Amino acid sequence: MSAYGGYSNTSYGAAGGDDGGGFMWGSQSGSQSAVKPINDESLRPVTIKQIIDAEPAYAGDASFRIDGLDVKQVTIVGQVRTINPQTTNITYKIDDGTGIIEVKQWLDADKTASETTTQTISEEDYVRVWGRLKSFSNKRHVGAHVIKPIRDVSEINYHMLEATYVHLFFTRGGPPGGDGGAVGGGDGDSMFVDQGDDARHRGYSAKGRRMYDYLQRSGNPTEGIHMQVIARETGMTIQDVMAAAEELLSHGTIYTTMDDETYAILDR
Amino acid sequence: MEARSTPRICASMLPSYVGRVVIIVGKVLELRDESALLDANGQINVILNLSSHLMVGNAAQIIGKINSDLSVKAYQAKDFGNNVNFELAQRVVEITHQYKELFIFEDADGKN
Numbered sequence: 345m346s347a348y349g350g351y352s353n354t355s356y357g358a359a360g361g362d363d364g365g366g367f368m369w370g371s372q373s374g375s376q377s378a379v380k381p382i383n384d385e386s387l388r389p390v391t392i393k394q395i396i397d398a399e400p401a402y403a404g405d406a407s408f409r410i411d412g413l414d415v416k417q418v419t420i421v422g423q424v425r426t427i428n429p430q431t432t433n434i435t436y437k438i439d440d441g442t443g444i445i446e447v448k449q450w451l452d453a454d455k456t457a458s459e460t461t462t463q464t465i466s467e468e469d470y471v472r473v474w475g476r477l478k479s480f481s482n483k484r485h486v487g488a489h490v491i492k493p494i495r496d497v498s499e500i501n502y503h504m505l506e507a508t509y510v511h512l513f514f515t516r517g518g519p520p521g522g523d524g525g526a527v528g529g530g531d532g533d534s535m536f537v538d539q540g541d542d543a544r545h546r547g548y549s550a551k552g553r554r555m556y557d558y559l560q561r562s563g564n565p566t567e568g569i570h571m572q573v574i575a576r577e578t579g580m581t582i583q584d585v586m587a588a589a590e591e592l593l594s595h596g597t598i599y600t601t602m603d604d605e606t607y608a609i610l611d612r
Numbered sequence: 613m614e615a616r617s618t619p620r621i622c623a624s625m626l627p628s629y630v631g632r633v634v635i636i637v638g639k640v641l642e643l644r645d646e647s648a649l650l651d652a653n654g655q656i657n658v659i660l661n662l663s664s665h666l667m668v669g670n671a672a673q674i675i676g677k678i679n680s681d682l683s684v685k686a687y688q689a690k691d692f693g694n695n696v697n698f699e700l701a702q703r704v705v706e707i708t709h710q711y712k713e714l715f716i717f718e719d720a721d722g723k724n
Contacts, residue, residue, distance in 0.1 A: 391714050391715055393615075393617065393713075393714060393715060393716070393717060394714055396613055396614075396615050396717075397713075439618070441617060441618045441619070441620055441635045441708075441715070442617050442708075442714070442715045442716065442717070443613075443614060443615055443616065443617060443717060444613070444614040444616060445613050445614075446613065468688065468690060483613055484613050485613070496695070497671070497692045497693065497695065497696050498695075498696070498697060498700065501697075501700050501701060501704045504704050504707070504708065504715070505704065505707065507714060508707055508711055508714060511711070511714055512711075
């Protein structure tokens with residue numbers, strides 16, 4: 345695929361140990377059955393403000409957390425402010441109205457300049473960037489795998505809605521379980537105020553959240569609730585409940601009571 | 613990396629953003645010598661000091677500063693063609709203000 349021409353492991357390896365990674369659409373496929381805990385390498389649609397606001401996950405390491413989740417691969421849509429060709433890369437300043445960030449496209453030494461995408465992108469163009477979040481001397485940038493001009497203006501709006509959707513999915517749960525999630529309460533701001541349940545909730549998959557919400561709604565009896573009941577009451581499959589239970593158990597959020605299939609929330 | 617936002621707004625939000633640089637997407641209703649009338653959920657007078665390539669009937673994205681008389685001095689005017697869903701654009705504007713944590717860095721001095 346010619347569109348992926350700029351995406352090559354060799355040039356990235358030279359540029360600082362980038363292992364590339366796949367393009368996975370992660371959890372936002374919309375169907376409940378496809379919802380999985382987000383993988384580190386999942387591609388996440390974000391606004392530039394989210395990148396600037398992202399918390400560094402470990403000191404000195406180029407990993408970041410958005411909404412409490414590790415994020416490495418991102419896609420952004422914005423307008424090109426400046427193009428700065430250099431020997432080893434082309435640095436673009438991309439502005440999506442929420443913030444401005446540098447995007448570096450490393451040049452493949454094996455290709456001549458005419459083969460790169462420079463010609464097709466000019467200042468003021470709207471582009472979509474797929475890339476990896478990087479940090480260099482405390483300055484963040486996106487190491488681009490692909491930069492493509494936007495052909496349809498709707499994609500700009502689509503991207504902002506998708507970034508919002510994914511943010512809400514991870515902070516409040518997906519649409520199917522959303523009603524049970526009176527977790528964050530009113531406005532998005534509350535996620536910084538609420539502690540306790542909300543903080544423990546963050547980062548769980550939709551299934552995990554749904555199971556937790558149900559246990560909480562049902563008053564969390566000390567004898568626990570059997571997974572058959574949880575499955576019936578939440579409309580999840582047994583497999584989903586088991587996956588959710590495993591996730592919540594691994595975080596120490598719930599514990600097993602009478603047997604291995606009966607769970608209660610661990611109150612802390 | 614610049615923590616500086618250019619909020620997306622529509623006509624009704626003009627008074628709240630006087631003096632700030634904003635993004636407006638709307639439909640070009642009229643083109644005059646050095647100005648344009650734009651519909652973005654209400655009419656906006658846009659002052660174009662540049663040779664813009666806007667077309668009447670098409671959508672346009674204006675990046676510019678809001679004057680005290682609520683006209684907008686365009687720094688950049690971009691033709692967006694005739695295939696823009698204005699209802700969608702309007703919803704997106706509302707959503708960017710509903711979820712400011714994703715879209716808008718607040719400016720301490722009200723300027724950017």
